[in-house]
Amino acid sequence: MASLKNQKSTKLELLNFKSISTRTFWITSFAFFLCFFAWFGIVPFMPDVVRDLGLTPDQKWNSIILAVSGTVFARLLIGKLCDKYGPRLCYTWLLMLGAIPVVLIGFVQTPIQFLICRLFIGFIGASFVITQVHTSIMFAPNIVGTANATSAGWGNLGGGANRLGMPLIATAVISFGIAETDAWRYSMVIAGVMCFIMGVVYFFFTKDTPNGNYKELREKGELPQTKKDEVGFLEVLKDYRVWILFVVYAASFGIELTVYGTMDDYLQNTFKLSRLSAGNIVLSFALMNIFARTLGGFFGDKFGKLKGLRGRVLFLVVILGLEGIMLTTFSSITVLPIAIGFLILFSLSVQMAEGATFSVVPFINKKAIGSISGIVGAGGNVGAFLAAMLLKSKSAVAEKIAIADNQGAAQEVIEAAQASASSMAVSSGYLFIGISIMVVSILALSIKFSIQDEESVAEEMKNSLLLAADK
Incomplete structure (x- = not known):
C-alpha cells in the first residue's frame, strides 16, 4: 500500500488534466451530479404527478420517505463492494442499473408503481459513497478533506440544478409536440439515459487508484486480498467512532435532504409565497453546495494541520452545533427577510458539517475506507427517513384535522386551513430536529484517535509533501 500512498495528489489542481487524480475528481463529481439530478428529478414535477396519478397527502409523503429509504441499503452495500471490487466498476454498474427505474418512472400509471420506482431510484444515492471513496484514494491527507467535500458538494448541486434543468428539458420536450401533461414523463426518461451514458464514460475514463485498477494491483500483490478486506469490515462494525459519525451524518446530510424536500411547501404555507418564489429560494439553498461543503472540508484540513486528527473532530463539533442553532431559530421566525437570513446560515452550516x-x-480505518464511507453515508439517509417520518406524522395529521374541521366550507377556506395547519406542524418539527442536532454535536466530542493514528497520519502527510516537492 506504500506505493499507492506515494502517488496520491497533495494538491487539488482543477485544471491539471494530465493528473489521474484530477481527471477522476471531475468525472466522479459529474457522475454524482447526474445521480442527484435524476434522484430528485421528479421533485419539480410533483404537482403534476399528484394531479396525473391522483396521489393522496399520505402517498406524497410516502414517496419522499421511500426516495431516501432505498439509499440506506444501497450505501451500506456499495461501501463494502468498493473495498472489494474498486470504485470504478461499482460506479459503472450503479449508473447503468440505476438508470432503469429512472426511465421506468416515466411509464407509471398508478400511485403504487410510482412509489416503487421512487424506492429503487433512491439506490443511485449510493453514488455519494463511491465518490468519497474514489477521492479518498486519489488525494493525500493534507488535502483529502477539501477534495472529498468539493466533489460531494458539486455533486449535490444536481439536487438543485434539476429545479432549473428539469423544467428546461420539459420545455424542450413540449416544443417537439409532446403534450404538456406528459412532459414530466419524457424528462425522467431523458435523465435516465444520461445516467446510463455516464456509466459507460466512467468505465473507460477512470482508474481505481493512481497506480491502476484493483484487479491489476491485486495480481501484483500491491493490494490486500479479499479475506483481509473482510477482517477490515468486521473491525469497522466494532468501531464506535463509525457509528457516532453515522449519527453525525444523519444530523447533517439527512436533515439537509429533508429540509430541502419540505421547504417549498413550508415557505408557501408560512409566508404565502408563490410556487416559483419558494422554488427559487430553495434552489439558492441547494446552490450553496458550490462552496459551502468545500469550506467544511477545507477548515477540517486546516484544523487537522494545526491540531491533528483531534482538530478535525473539534471543528466538526462546532459547526454541527451551529447548524442546530440556526435551524432551531429559523423554526420560530415568521418575518420573511429574517427567516431567509437564518435559512442561509443554516444552509451554510449544514453543508459545512x-x-x-x-x-x-x-x-x-484506512483498510476499509469504502465500508466506513458506506455506513456513514447510510446514516445520512437514516436521518432523512426519521426526519421525514417526524414531519409527515405531524403535517399529515394536522392537515387531515384541518380538512375535517372545515368540512362543508368553500374550497379556498379548506386549503387555507390545511396550509396553516401544515405550517405549524412542520415548524414544530424543525424545532425538535434543531435541538436534536445540538445534542448530536456534543456526542461527536467522544470521537478519539490514538497517538499511533496521529503519528501515522503525520508521517504519511510528510512523505506525500516531500514527494510532491521532488516532482
Whole structure:
C-alpha cells in the first residue's frame, strides 16, 4: 500500500488534466451530479404527478420517505463492494442499473408503481459513497478533506440544478409536440439515459487508484486480498467512532435532504409565497453546495494541520452545533427577510458539517475506507427517513384535522386551513430536529484517535509533501 500512498495528489489542481487524480475528481463529481439530478428529478414535477396519478397527502409523503429509504441499503452495500471490487466498476454498474427505474418512472400509471420506482431510484444515492471513496484514494491527507467535500458538494448541486434543468428539458420536450401533461414523463426518461451514458464514460475514463485498477494491483500483490478486506469490515462494525459519525451524518446530510424536500411547501404555507418564489429560494439553498461543503472540508484540513486528527473532530463539533442553532431559530421566525437570513446560515452550516464529517472519515480505518464511507453515508439517509417520518406524522395529521374541521366550507377556506395547519406542524418539527442536532454535536466530542493514528497520519502527510516537492 506504500506505493499507492506515494502517488496520491497533495494538491487539488482543477485544471491539471494530465493528473489521474484530477481527471477522476471531475468525472466522479459529474457522475454524482447526474445521480442527484435524476434522484430528485421528479421533485419539480410533483404537482403534476399528484394531479396525473391522483396521489393522496399520505402517498406524497410516502414517496419522499421511500426516495431516501432505498439509499440506506444501497450505501451500506456499495461501501463494502468498493473495498472489494474498486470504485470504478461499482460506479459503472450503479449508473447503468440505476438508470432503469429512472426511465421506468416515466411509464407509471398508478400511485403504487410510482412509489416503487421512487424506492429503487433512491439506490443511485449510493453514488455519494463511491465518490468519497474514489477521492479518498486519489488525494493525500493534507488535502483529502477539501477534495472529498468539493466533489460531494458539486455533486449535490444536481439536487438543485434539476429545479432549473428539469423544467428546461420539459420545455424542450413540449416544443417537439409532446403534450404538456406528459412532459414530466419524457424528462425522467431523458435523465435516465444520461445516467446510463455516464456509466459507460466512467468505465473507460477512470482508474481505481493512481497506480491502476484493483484487479491489476491485486495480481501484483500491491493490494490486500479479499479475506483481509473482510477482517477490515468486521473491525469497522466494532468501531464506535463509525457509528457516532453515522449519527453525525444523519444530523447533517439527512436533515439537509429533508429540509430541502419540505421547504417549498413550508415557505408557501408560512409566508404565502408563490410556487416559483419558494422554488427559487430553495434552489439558492441547494446552490450553496458550490462552496459551502468545500469550506467544511477545507477548515477540517486546516484544523487537522494545526491540531491533528483531534482538530478535525473539534471543528466538526462546532459547526454541527451551529447548524442546530440556526435551524432551531429559523423554526420560530415568521418575518420573511429574517427567516431567509437564518435559512442561509443554516444552509451554510449544514453543508459545512457534511464536508467536515468526511474530513474525518478517511482516517478512521484506512483498510476499509469504502465500508466506513458506506455506513456513514447510510446514516445520512437514516436521518432523512426519521426526519421525514417526524414531519409527515405531524403535517399529515394536522392537515387531515384541518380538512375535517372545515368540512362543508368553500374550497379556498379548506386549503387555507390545511396550509396553516401544515405550517405549524412542520415548524414544530424543525424545532425538535434543531435541538436534536445540538445534542448530536456534543456526542461527536467522544470521537478519539490514538497517538499511533496521529503519528501515522503525520508521517504519511510528510512523505506525500516531500514527494510532491521532488516532482
